[in-house]
Amino acid sequence: MQNVSVRGPEVPRNIEALDPVFTVSDLSVFYGAYEAVRGVDLTIGNREITAMIGPSGCGKSTVLRCFNRMNDLIPGARPAGKIFFHDEDLYGDHVDPIEVRRRIGMVFQKPNPFPKSIYDNIAYGPKVNGMKGKMDSIVEEALIKAALWDEVKDKLKQNALSLSGGQQQRLCIARAIAVKPEVILMDEPCSALDPIATTKIEDLMQELARDYTIVIVTHNMQQAARVSDRTAFFTAEVDDAGERHGRLVEFDETSRIFTNPSDKRTEDYITGRFG
Amino acid sequence: MSVLSTPRSAVRLASKGTPLREHVFRIALLSSLVIALGFLLMLLIYVLEEGWPRIDATLWENMPSIRRPETAGIQSGIIGTLWIIGLTALMALPTGVLAAIYLEEYADRTKWYNRVIELNISNLAAVPSIVYGILGLGIIARWLDFGFTVMTGAITISLLVLPIVIISAREAIRAVPPSIREGSLALGATQWQTIYRQVLPSAVPGIATGSILALSRAIGEAAPFLMLGAATLVRFNPEGVWSSFTVLPLQIYSFISQSREEFHILASAAIVVLLAILLLMNSVAIWLRNRYQKRW
Ligand SMILES: Nc1ncnc2c1ncn2[C@@H]1O[C@H](COP(=O)(O)OP(=O)(O)O)[C@@H](O)[C@H]1O
Ligand SMILES: [Mg+2]
Numbered sequence: 136m137q138n139v140s141v142r143g144p145e146v147p148r149n150i151e152a153l154d155p156v157f158t159v160s161d162l163s164v165f166y167g168a169y170e171a172v173r174g175v176d177l178t179i180g181n182r183e184i185t186a187m188i189g190p191s192g193c194g195k196s197t198v199l200r201c202f203n204r205m206n207d208l209i210p211g212a213r214p215a216g217k218i219f220f221h222d223e224d225l226y227g228d229h230v231d232p233i234e235v236r237r238r239i240g241m242v243f244q245k246p247n248p249f250p251k252s253i254y255d256n257i258a259y260g261p262k263v264n265g266m267k268g269k270m271d272s273i274v275e276e277a278l279i280k281a282a283l284w285d286e287v288k289d290k291l292k293q294n295a296l297s298l299s300g301g302q303q304q305r306l307c308i309a310r311a312i313a314v315k316p317e318v319i320l321m322d323e324p325c326s327a328l329d330p331i332a333t334t335k336i337e338d339l340m341q342e343l344a345r346d347y348t349i350v351i352v353t354h355n356m357q358q359a360a361r362v363s364d365r366t367a368f369f370t371a372e373v374d375d376a377g378e379r380h381g382r383l384v385e386f387d388e389t390s391r392i393f394t395n396p397s398d399k400r401t402e403d404y405i406t407g408r409f410g
Numbered sequence: 411m412s413v414l415s416t417p418r419s420a421v422r423l424a425s426k427g428t429p430l431r432e433h434v435f436r437i438a439l440l441s442s443l444v445i446a447l448g449f450l451l452m453l454l455i456y457v458l459e460e461g462w463p464r465i466d467a468t469l470w471e472n473m474p475s476i477r478r479p480e481t482a483g484i485q486s487g488i489i490g491t492l493w494i495i496g497l498t499a500l501m502a503l504p505t506g507v508l509a510a511i512y513l514e515e516y517a518d519r520t521k522w523y524n525r526v527i528e529l530n531i532s533n534l535a536a537v538p539s540i541v542y543g544i545l546g547l548g549i550i551a552r553w554l555d556f557g558f559t560v561m562t563g564a565i566t567i568s569l570l571v572l573p574i575v576i577i578s579a580r581e582a583i584r585a586v587p588p589s590i591r592e593g594s595l596a597l598g599a600t601q602w603q604t605i606y607r608q609v610l611p612s613a614v615p616g617i618a619t620g621s622i623l624a625l626s627r628a629i630g631e632a633a634p635f636l637m638l639g640a641a642t643l644v645r646f647n648p649e650g651v652w653s654s655f656t657v658l659p660l661q662i663y664s665f666i667s668q669s670r671e672e673f674h675i676l677a678s679a680a681i682v683v684l685l686a687i688l689l690l691m692n693s694v695a696i697w698l699r700n701r702y703q704k705r706w
Contacts (some may be wrong), residue, residue, distance in 0.1 A: 157584070205596060210518065237598025247589035250612060260597035263607070314597055 136313055154181040155319060155349045157202060157225075162216035164197050164206065171197050172381040175216070177367055179318075184340060184349045186359035186389065189369030194381025195352040198369075201225075201319050202350060203239040204232040237264055240311030244323040246303035248295035248310075256295045256306055260314040260388070281309035301332025305339065311344075314387050319343065321351040325358065336364050356405055359389065363396050366392040368401045411610045438617050454685070461678030469679055471643045474661060477493045479672035489647040490560070491687070495625055495655055497564035498571060502593035503621050508616075513576070514583040515605055538674070543637025551638055561651040566634050573625040578620020582613040615702030622695040626688050632659035658684045659688035690698030 157179035164172040171196035179185050179202075186316070187195045197206070204225065206212040218225040226237065237260075248256050257274040266273065274291070278284040283305045295306055304324055307408050321340075325333040330348055340349055355360050359366050367386040371379045385398045396402045428609060472483030513531075517524040546566030556562040586609050635657055644656040653689040659681060665677035 203596065205592070208592075209593065210520070218583060233598055233600055241596040243589060243592065243596075246590060247587075247593040249593065249608060259594070259607070260599075263594075263597065263599040263603045310593075310597065382639055 145362075151179060153183075155179065155219075156181045156221065157350075158219040159198075160215075160217045162198065162201065162214060162218060164194065164201060165213045166209070166216065167211040170378070170380055176387055177383060179348060179350055180365065182344055182346070182349055183364040184344050184351060184362055186363035186366045187350065187352045187369060188354070188356055188366060189381075189384075190371065191354060192381075193369040193371040195369055195379065196322050197212075199322055199350060199352050202318070202320055203236045203241050205236070205241065207232050209254045230376070237314050237318050239312065239318040240316035242304070242307050242311055242319060242321040243323045245327050246300055246307055248298070248303050250294065250296055252292050253295050253298070253306060254291040256310050260301060260310055263377075264314055267343055268315070269345055273345070276311035277309040278337045280312050280358060281305045282335065298404070299332070301328050301335060303329060303367045304332070308336075308339065308343075312347075316347070318348040318350065321349065323352055323354060326354065333358070355370050356393075360393050363389045368392060368396075368398075368404065370400055370404070414497075417422060425447065433619050444617065448449075449586075455683070457678045457681045460675055461680075461682045464675050465680035465682055469683070474643055474656075474665075475645070476668075478642060479665075479668070479670055479676055482676060484658065484661055484676075484683065486644045487656050487658040487680065488683065490644070490655040491629060491657045493560050493648050493651075494563050494567055495629060497560065497651065498567045498628060499625060501564060502568040502571050502575055505574050506621070507579050507617060509572075509576050510583055511605060511610075514580050530649070531576055532571050535577060538633075539570055539631050540633040540637055542566055543634030545569065546634060546638050559652050560648045560655045562638060563635060563655065564651070566638060567628045568584070569660070570631070571628050571632060574624040574627070575621055578618045578624065579613070582589035582616025582620060583609060585616060586612045602619070610616055615698050619695045619699045622691050622698070626691040629688060629691070630659055632657075632663050635660050636663070658687075 155178045157177070159175055159177040159179075162172065162175040162177075163170055174230050175198060177198075187199065189195055201214050201218060202220075202225075206214065214226060220235070220239070223230065249259060251259070254274055257277050259269050261268075275284065275288075278287060282324045283302060286302060287293075287306075295303065298306060304327075308319070308324075325336050328336065337358065340351065343349060344364075351359075351363065365387065366389045368384045369381055369385050372382050373379050378385065385392065385396060385401045387397070392401060393405060396405065414420040468481055469483050470485055470488070472481060473486055474484060513524070513528065517527075518527065543566065546569070548561055550556050550562045550565050551558060556565075590608050590612065591604055594608045595601070599607070644654065648655040662677050662680045662684070665673045665680065668674075
C-alpha cells in the first residue's frame with residue numbers, strides 16, 4: 136500500500152457534507168459512433184478538489200471536457216445522460232456554452248499562454264466577457280491569487296512565452312481566475328512540469344480550493360492523494376464486441392480510496408499491480 | 411569508470427572517413443544549385459549590361475514613345491502597374507483572407523460542398539493566367555461593360571491571385587496551434603472573438619508573406635492583359651479606376667517587338683525596373699517572415 140499523505144490541517148474543510156456543484160448521472164460520451172465513456176455517475180462537491188485518476192485512454196479528459204462543454208468543439212463528440220450544474224441542465228436547450236465556459240474555467244495539460252504580454256494574457260478573458268472594473272486591478276488580483284505576482288510584477292509587458300513552464304502554467308491559472316469562474320477544471324496541469332513547479336501548482340490548488348471548486352485529472356496517484364478531497368477512479372473495459380469503454384470504477388473520499396478501496400481494481404491500480 | 415574511456419569502445423567510435431557516396435551526393439546537390447543560380451545571374455548580368463545606359467531619370471520622367479526611343483520612358487507602365495497591384499490588394503486580400511477563415515475555422519469538412527470548394531481552389535491555382543484573361547475579357551470587359559480599364563485589369567488579376575492568397579492564408583491560419591484557440595474559448599470567448607483577437611494576429615505575418623508573394627507573381631503577368639486588349643502604348647497615367655492603362659510587362663513586350671536597337675535597350679532597362687520592384691516586394695516578405703516568426 137502506498138504511503139499516503141492526506142491534505143494537511145492548514146486547510147480545514149469538512150468533506151463529509153457533499154454540497155454538489157455538478158451532478159452527473161448515467162453519462163456516456165460518444166465520438167461519432169464510438170462510445171468512449173459509458174454510464175458515469177459522479178458528484179462534484181462545492182469548494183472541494185476532486186481528482187480523476189486512471190490509466191490513459193480511460194476517458195478522464197473526455198468527462199472533464201463535458202463539464203465546460205469543450206467537447207462541443209470536437210465534431211462528432213456527443214454526450215448522453217445528464218450533467219447538472221447546480222440545478223441547471225448543462226446541456227439544456229437554453230444553455231449558452233460560451234457562458235458555461237466563462238463560469239467554468241479550464242487549465243490544460245501543456246501550458247498554452249497566448250503569444251502576448253503577461254498583462255494581455257490576463258486581461259483577455261475579462262475583455263472578451265465585457266467585465267467592468269479597472270483592468271489593472273483585475274490583472275493584479277488574478278496574478279496574486281495565482282501566486283505569480285511577485286515574480287512578474289516588474290515585467291507585465293514582457294511576452295508570456297518568455298516565462299518558465301511552471302510560471303506559464305500559473306499564468307494560465309491566473310488567466311482562468313481573472314474571469315471570476317466558480318469552477319476550475321485542470322487536465323493533467325503538472326504533467327509537463329518539473330517537480331518543483333509541480334509542488335508550487337499543488338500548493339496553489341490547495342489555496343484556491345478555499346474559493347473555487349476544482350476538478351483535476353492526473354495520472355499521478357501521489358498527486359491525487361496529496362491534493363484531493365475525493366477521488367474518482369476510471370478504467371477502460373472491453374465489452375463483448377471488443378470495444379473499449381471508459382468506466383467509473385469507484386468514487387469516494389480520497390483517504391478511503393487510497394487506504395481502503397472497496398473495488399479490487401482500484402486496489403490493484405493504486406498498489407501498482409495494474410496500469 | 412566510464413565506458414567511453416575503455417580502448418575497445420574508442421576504436422568503435424573512431425571516424426571511418428566520409429564514404430564516397432556521400433561526396434558524390436553532395437556534389438550533385440551543389441551543382442544543381444549552381445546551375446539554377448548561374449542562369450539567373452547570367453540573365454541579370456545580361457539585362458543590366460544592355461539596359462544600363464538607359465537606367466536614368468528620363469526612364470521614370472518620360473512617357474513611352476514610338477518615335478523617340480532614346481528619350482522614351484516607362485512612367486505610365488510603372489504607375490499602371492502600381493494601380494493594378496494596389497487595387498488588386500484591396501480586393502483580393504480581404505476576400506482571400508475571409509475565404510480562408512471560413513474554410514479553416516467554420517467549414518465542416520464532412521459536407522460535400524466544402525470538399526468541392528477546397529478541391530476547386532487548388533485547381534484554380536493551377537489554371538494558366540491567359541485563361542483568366544479570357545474570363546476578364548468575356549465577363550468583365552464585355553458583359554459587365556467595364557471596358558479596358560484599370561478596374562477590369564484589377565478584377566481579373568484579383569481572380570488570378572485569389573486562389574494563391576486563400577491557400578497561403580489557410581496555411582498561416584492552420585499554423586496557429588489549436589491550443590491557442592482552446593485557451594481562448596475556454597475563457598468564454600466566442601468563436602469570432604477567438605479568430606479576430608487570437609488566430610488572426612498570430613497568422614498575420616504568414617498571411618502578409620503569402621499575399622506579397624502572390625502579388626509579386628501578378629506583377630510579372632503580361633498574358634491576361636494582352637488578352638484583355640490593354641493598349642501597349644499608353645502615353646498617360648491612369649486617372650482613376652475607369653481610366654485605360656498599361657503595365658510594365660506589356661510595355662516591355664511592345665518595346666521588344668520593335669525592330670530598332672534603342673527599343674531593346676529600353677526594354678532591358680524596363681526589365682531591370684520590374685525586377686527591382688519584385689526584389690523589393692520579396693525582401694519585404696522575407697523581412698516580415700523573420701521579424702514576426704512565432705515560437706510556441
Ligand atoms: N477527439 C476524439 N475523437 C475520437 N476519439 C477520441 C477523441 N478524444 C479522445 N478519444 C478517445 O476516447 C477515449 C478516452 O480518451 P481520453 O478522454 O483522452 O482519455 P484520458 O484522458 O483518460 O487519457 C480514448 O479511447 C480516445 O482514443
Ligand atoms: Mg487525458
